[in-house]
Amino acid sequence: MNALLTLPDAAWNALQLRLDRLAAGAAGGALLSVTLDLGAGERDWLHAQPASREFCYWAQPAAGRHRLGLGRAVVCTSAGPARFTALQAAHAGIAGDWRHDGELGGDHVPVAGLGFAFDHGPGASPARHDGLGERSLPRAAGDLPNAQLGVAAVLLTSAGDRLSATFTTPARDRADAVARWRRLLAARPLAALPTNVPLPATALAERAWNARVERALAAIAAGELDKVVLSRSLRLPLAGRVAPAALLARLVERHPQATAFAIGGEQAVFLGATPERLVGLRDGAVRADALAGTAWDDEPLAVDKNAHEQALVVAAIREALAPLCATLELPPAPRVLELRGLRHLWTPIAGRVRAGIGLFDLIAGLHPTPAVGGSPGAAACDWLRRHGERRPGWYGGGIGWIDRHGDGEVAVALRCGLLGAHHIELPAGAGIVAGSRAAHEFRETEAKLGTMLDALRADAGQARTGT
Numbered sequence: 001m002n003a004l005l006t007l008p009d010a011a012w013n014a015l016q017l018r019l020d021r022l023a024a025g026a027a028g029g030a031l032l033s034v035t036l037d038l039g040a041g042e043r044d045w046l047h048a049q050p051a052s053r054e055f056c057y058w059a060q061p062a063a064g065r066h067r068l069g070l071g072r073a074v075v076c077t078s079a080g081p082a083r084f085t086a087l088q089a090a091h092a093g094i095a096g097d098w099r100h101d102g103e104l105g106g107d108h109v110p111v112a113g114l115g116f117a118f119d120h121g122p123g124a125s126p127a128r129h130d131g132l133g134e135r136s137l138p139r140a141a142g143d144l145p146n147a148q149l150g151v152a153a154v155l156l157t158s159a160g161d162r163l164s165a166t167f168t169t170p171a172r173d174r175a176d177a178v179a180r181w182r183r184l185l186a187a188r189p190l191a192a193l194p195t196n197v198p199l200p201a202t203a204l205a206e207r208a209w210n211a212r213v214e215r216a217l218a219a220i221a222a223g224e225l226d227k228v229v230l231s232r233s234l235r236l237p238l239a240g241r242v243a244p245a246a247l248l249a250r251l252v253e254r255h256p257q258a259t260a261f262a263i264g265g266e267q268a269v270f271l272g273a274t275p276e277r278l279v280g281l282r283d284g285a286v287r288a289d290a291l292a293g294t295a296w297d298d299e300p301l302a303v304d305k306n307a308h309e310q311a312l313v314v315a316a317i318r319e320a321l322a323p324l325c326a327t328l329e330l331p332p333a334p335r336v337l338e339l340r341g342l343r344h345l346w347t348p349i350a351g352r353v354r355a356g357i358g359l360f361d362l363i364a365g366l367h368p369t370p371a372v373g374g375s376p377g378a379a380a381c382d383w384l385r386r387h388g389e390r391r392p393g394w395y396g397g398g399i400g401w402i403d404r405h406g407d408g409e410v411a412v413a414l415r416c417g418l419l420g421a422h423h424i425e426l427p428a429g430a431g432i433v434a435g436s437r438a439a440h441e442f443r444e445t446e447a448k449l450g451t452m453l454d455a456l457r458a459d460a461g462q463a464r465t466g467t
């Protein structure tokens with residue numbers, strides 16, 4: 001199997017020279033990034049399994065944008081109610097002393113990856129780990145930190161019909177940076193994908209689901225809530241090792257309109273293909289999606305229950321963005337977002353942020369929207385905590401990137417799975433409002449699980465059976 005990227009020795013030597021020039025006078029903790037122009041082309045970078053277990057991925061295939069990050073130059077973690085403020089401070093600390101040598105611009109610049117779980121969890125002191133190269137962070141088995149901001153050691157980018165590689169190191173580690181980068185780019189053969197993933201019987205799961213939906217409906221009838229998003233997970237055993245890159249390649253191929261994402265660690269990889277943007281910020285222009293209300297097969301989408309479910313998301317996003325934005329534009333009625341096998345009501349929201357408002361302010365204001373939490377937001381999150389809602393990985397949270405200047409984008413982490421060595425856990429949820437029926441909402445979660453289940457199967461046409 002070919003390496004992910006092969007460069008002649010002369011190119012590595014030139015890279016070392018550019019790195020040394022960039023390092024002149026830099027503090028030890030300063031990040032140094034050098035971008036190499038790799039010429040014209042478009043690649044999803046997934047043809048080979050990255051040698052690094054610490055990898056991240058972000059792709060919007062329909063827009064021709066793919067990023068694969070390998071290793072870590074720096075990672076900052078946080079948890080608790082102030083987690084976004086902590087990540088904002090971490091970003092400011094990194095961005096304030098981040099040197100870049102590269103002339104391509106556009107999407108071909110160094111970026112930090114960021115992500116967070118649905119619930120902020122108990123507080124923890126923010127931490128920064130520098131220069132990990134291909135070594136892994138110490139972690140509990142399979143666990144992602146609650147919230148994380150990290151810069152990959154090597155970032156392979158494909159965008160605007162151009163390819164580039166951005167190499168990053170803390171200045172203090174630059175002596176052996178080139179050797180580390182070379183190792184990260186070696187690829188391993190892809191493991192085979194399973195051809196048949198056994199599906200568990202769902203009778204028990206459905207009974208438990210129905211009971212939870214009834215409790216949620218009772219809370220709604222009592223006036224405690226207008227909406228709450230319940231989720232459940234399928235835990236599937238895997239006969240052999242599944243290559244995350246191969247699974248991602250299937251998601252990219254079958255869901256070109258979605259944002260495909262992955263964050264990998266020593267024990268587990270969290271990955272998926274989501275239709276929903278939480279927020280994007282570019283040159284002061286902000287964009288967000290209000291997505292809710294689902295139909296599949298021949299079901300009608302424009303029914304009152306779905307319209308109500310989605311209107312609550314629109315209202316919450318408008319309310320969250322109003323104090324942060326100088327202008328805000330919404331279409332008068334929702335549109336239909338057509339996905340492979342599913343349709344949603346969708347309101348794209350656009351505006352311009354007020355001076356001084358950054359991506360982390362927007363994330364903190366918006367998350368969780370009623371597309372993943374409920375309405376009113378605080379009451380719904382409280383209800384979910386009290387009723388033991390458990391969400392694997394960053395499901396229902398966010399995943400994205402931010403550049404040195406604060407532009408970036410975060411997707412809502414949906415249609416995803418937490419892939420371990422011997423099993424995969426697949427979560428899916430549904431918004432419960434007055435008029436929801438438990439059995440129908442269960443089938444909705446089944447339809448949403450289809451995104452990952454289809455990707456796990458060799459035959460794209462194979463329908464879900466065994467339920």
Ligand SMILES: C=C(O[C@H]1C=CC=C(C(=O)O)[C@@H]1O)C(=O)O
Binds near residue numbers: 231294371372
């Ligand atoms: C919570 C999920 O989807 C959200 C996004 C779109 C439509 C939704 C719905 O109709 O319930 C959910 O709010 C999920 O995919 O697990």
